Amino acid sequence: MFELIFPGWLSGVFLSFATGPLGAFIVWRRMSSFGDTLSHSSLLGLAISIILQTNSFYIILVFISLLALCLAWLEKILPISLETILTIISHSSLSLGMVLISLVSNSKQINFNNYLFGDLLSIKISDLFSIFLGSIIVLIVLIIRWNSILLVTINPELAQIDGINLFYVRLTLMLTTALTISIAIKFVGALLITSLLVIPPATAQYFSNSPEKMVIIGILISILSITGGVISSIFFHIPTSPSIVLFASLLYLSSAIKNFFCEKL
Template sequence: MFELIYPGLLAGILLSFSTGPLGSFIIWRRISSFGDTLSHSSILGLAISILFEIDSFYTVLFFMIFLAIVLAWIEKLLSVSLETILSIISHSSLSLGMIFISLMSTSRHIDLGNYLFGDLLIVTVFDLFIIALGSLIVLTILFFRWNSILLLTINEELAQIDGVNIFYARLTLMLTTALSISIAIKFVGVLLTTSLLIIPPATAQLFSDSPEKMIFFSILISIISVTGGMFLSFFYNTPTSPSIVFFSSCIYFLSNIKKIM
């Protein structure tokens, strides 16, 4: 039994090491819609990959990196709030991607099921290598840019006074999030990736009194969610990724109840 779910379980655990810290920063900066924007926009990246018959993983990865750079410049140049920009781009990209896919589906068969909801049970050894490499890159960047990104998150004006390049610190956070989401989408799916980014850090926030503790608990809760969700999926024959998100949500609500009591 364990041999069947081991690759997917290991993939989920490796993803937790990047989604936990990045999700914490997303919650601190109150830009949870940024994850939604990248996830929804990946549908347009998928449509482009189908149109030009290019590997979808690399197309989505480069498309989201490009989008993260564009968003960072837009936030710098325009006076409109980031939330407004994210909402417009999210819905526009999703709509355009679905239009392209619907037009192409008349000439070829396109199955969006796995892409929307993911499937951790189809993980290969090469996939594990990509996930491990992606998580290592994210953790390395966060380690070396920790002070500047954290200071930006706490107080942007104070960070600027302290000599932090606001644009590059913001861009670093956006690019690492884009990398993490593009990797996670293949296995967790477009509709559930943001949940994996947000719910464990939101739970960890209830028990943390410092940024470092919150990131540690985010990773731990994410690993517990992945493990619990996969075993739930195996024993009750439910979809893997939704089971993980459901298990994570249960931990969040139970933690809130315990906190109140």
């Protein structure tokens, strides 16, 4: 059992080093809808990879990266809010992806539940390299661009005065989110990945008084959620990926209740 679970658990630990800092910016900038849009749109990328009979990881990565570029451009030129754009694209891509997959599945047997909800047991040792490399790339990019992204998040006007290009900072966040979602889909699934990006950093807010501390605590909470979710799934014989999200939600709820009573006292 340990040999079966360990690669999936370790891949989740690797992902935590990407989702922790990236998720903090997503929470600060209220970009959870953007994460949902990319994760839902990944199903359309999956459908394209099935039709083209190519490796799904690379097609999904290229597809949602191009989508991130388009969203950054649309946010800049369209008069309507980004939230409206995200909602339209998210539901349209998800629907089109499911329609295409259902049409293709008439001629061949396709199980896309793994991409919707994740499949921890499908993670192999060979997958760990891609997940580790992708997580390291995201972490390095965020560390290098940390000051500019943080300034844009806190005060966009001041960042612009300092000569920081707001468009490229937003694009950096969008592309790193696209990469993280691409490497995480096999682990937690398209419908659950945004939870892993949002819930641990949101929980970390209750225990931190600086951005850097929030990122570190967010990574630790993410690792704790993954470990607790894996153990719970083994003990109660329930799906692993939803168990991870529920465990993370339980940590958030406990932290929120604790914070509420501490403020009352």
